[in-house]
Amino acid sequence: MSSILRRCTKLTHSGILSMLPGSNGRSCALQYFASEKRYSTSSKIKVDLDSNTGVAIMQFQSPPVNSLSLDFLTEFAINIEKLELDRSCRGVIITSALPKVFSAGLDILEMYQKSPEHYVEFWKAVQEAWFKLYGSSKVTIAAINGNSPAGGCLLAMCCDYRIMAENPRYSIGLNETQLGIVAPFWFKDTMQNVVGHRETEKGLQLGKLYTAPEALKVGLVDELVPEEKVVSSAAEAMSKWLAIPDHARQLSKSMMRKPTIDRLLAAREADITNFVSFTSKDSIQKSLGMYMEMLKKRRS
Numbered sequence: 001m002s003s004i005l006r007r008c009t010k011l012t013h014s015g016i017l018s019m020l021p022g023s024n025g026r027s028c029a030l031q032y033f034a035s036e037k038r039y040s041t042s043s044k045i046k047v048d049l050d051s052n053t054g055v056a057i058m059q060f061q062s063p064p065v066n067s068l069s070l071d072f073l074t075e076f077a078i079n080i081e082k083l084e085l086d087r088s089c090r091g092v093i094i095t096s097a098l099p100k101v102f103s104a105g106l107d108i109l110e111m112y113q114k115s116p117e118h119y120v121e122f123w124k125a126v127q128e129a130w131f132k133l134y135g136s137s138k139v140t141i142a143a144i145n146g147n148s149p150a151g152g153c154l155l156a157m158c159c160d161y162r163i164m165a166e167n168p169r170y171s172i173g174l175n176e177t178q179l180g181i182v183a184p185f186w187f188k189d190t191m192q193n194v195v196g197h198r199e200t201e202k203g204l205q206l207g208k209l210y211t212a213p214e215a216l217k218v219g220l221v222d223e224l225v226p227e228e229k230v231v232s233s234a235a236e237a238m239s240k241w242l243a244i245p246d247h248a249r250q251l252s253k254s255m256m257r258k259p260t261i262d263r264l265l266a267a268r269e270a271d272i273t274n275f276v277s278f279t280s281k282d283s284i285q286k287s288l289g290m291y292m293e294m295l296k297k298r299r300s
């Protein structure tokens with residue numbers, strides 16, 4: 001991994017990168033990885049695995065805002081699973097290829113005016129993505145290079161380490177209550193495991209979107225770096241995590257996360273039933289419809 005950084009630094013200093021269109025530290029890291037094995041090319045997510053370092057970089061590329069649709073979540077779970085089974089992969093960096101947004105969270109259209117059967121399928125995909133990422137034995141690092149509300153925040157919180165662009169206009173948090181909906185218990189558990197009980201209680205009730213500096217202050221993210229350095233800093237952090245023997249780190253991770261995972265495993269079906277009955281309520285549909293309208297108005 002340090003070879004990646006040395007190479008990025010060399011290129012930046014030599015000015016070669018500045019000759020490339022849209023070049024910056026972020027694209028340097030991406031270009032380096034891109035020169036390695038293209039692991040998977042699906043429409044919404046790109047994965048490159050560097051066979052020398054064992055580090056995969058997963059880029060979300062689903063315009064306009066990387067919302068977590070059924071298709072996106074399915075692709076995501078498949079990719080994480082594939083990497084999990086690949087013994088040559090030791091770590092995964094998750095980031096966005098789109099400007100200004102890491103992920104806008106669950107795709108609201110998947111929860112709006114659809115059939116109960118659709119809600120079941122969608123929620124299973126949300127659960128599956130969480131199981132795969134939260135339960136991954138690999139080192140996972142979120143390189144958060146844009147806004148990351150709700151489900152986007154959940155994905156980042158599932159990772160072992162979070163690095164966010166220090167842009168104060170970017171925010172992250174579980175803002176569900178602002179939409180008139182409620183984050184399920186395992187979203188809450190995941191947040192509580194990151195920032196503790198008190199901050200989760202405040203954050204969840206208020207549907208708080210933390211600015212990048214606020215997120216650092218409460219421990220929702222671990223580092224803030226200039227936007228162009230988010231991916232190279234993630235690569236640097238990764239090298240530290242990979243210096244620990246895998247078996248010892250993996251057992252420690254599993255020991256910390258197993259109770260949280262077991263809790264959803266035991267309540268998987270009930271959680272789906274809750275989601276479907278909650279989402280199907282007229283009042284919830286009305287709230288979601290109003291929220292989508294608000295997003296559109298804000299745009300115009």
Ligand SMILES: CCCCC/C=C\CCCC/C=C/C(=O)SCCNC(=O)CCNC(=O)[C@H](O)C(C)(C)COP(=O)(O)OP(=O)(O)OC[C@H]1O[C@@H](n2cnc3c(N)ncnc32)[C@H](O)[C@@H]1OP(=O)(O)O
Nearest residue numbers: 064067104105106107108147149150151182275278295299
């Ligand atoms: C008690 C039992 C409980 C059981 C469980 C019950 C309930 C279910 C809980 C479900 C948990 C939900 C989790 C979620 O993740 S909900 C999603 C929350 N997400 C948001 O609130 C983010 C909304 N979006 C934004 O704030 C912004 O879009 C942005 C991410 C900051 C990006 O801003 P900007 O670059 O200015 O883009 P635009 O706002 O202009 O958006 C571009 C188009 O994308 C559409 N959009 C945005 N977000 C979403 C989304 N999450 N899903 C679907 N579509 C989205 C937006 O409307 C624009 O569309 P247009 O081009 O057609 O106008």
